[in-house]
Amino acid sequence: MSGHCLELVVFKVKNPEDACKARRAAxxxxxxxxxxxxxxxxxxxxxxxxxxxxxxxxxxxxAKAAAKRVVHDPGFKAIMAEIDGLITMGHYTPDRTVMTARKAA
Structure with missing residues (x-):
C-alpha cells in the first residue's frame, strides 16, 4: 500500500478542556x-x-499500524478516557481521477 493517507476521526468528548490537554499529550x-x-x-x-x-x-x-498501536500506547490513555462516543473514523487516499483532472486543466 503506497501513497499518502489521510485519517479522519470525529468524536464526542466528556470535558472539552480536559480533552484538549489529553489530545496535546497524544x-x-x-x-x-x-x-x-x-x-x-x-x-x-x-x-x-x-x-x-x-x-x-x-x-x-x-495509518493502520498506528490505529492498532494507539489502543495500547500509554500516551493515548488520557484522550481515550475523554472520548464519549466515536462518530466516524476512516482512512482516505487521494482520488486519482480528481488529481489527474486537475493536472490536465
Missing part, C-alpha cells in the same frame, strides 16, 4: 510513529464537545 506521542506526517486538531465551532482530528500518514499501512 500529539506529542504520535509524532514518533513510523510514517506520521501531521495532525490537525479541530473543535466544533458551536461548543458541542465534538472534536475532529485530521492526521496525515505516509501511506495506508502506517
Amino acid at each position: 500529539q506529542d506521542c504520535v509524532k514518533h510513529y513510523d510514517g506520521f506526517l501531521s495532525w490537525t486538531a479541530y473543535e466544533d465551532a458551536e461548543g458541542s464537545g465534538t472534536f475532529a482530528d485530521i492526521v496525515s500518514w505516509r501511506d495506508l499501512s502506517c
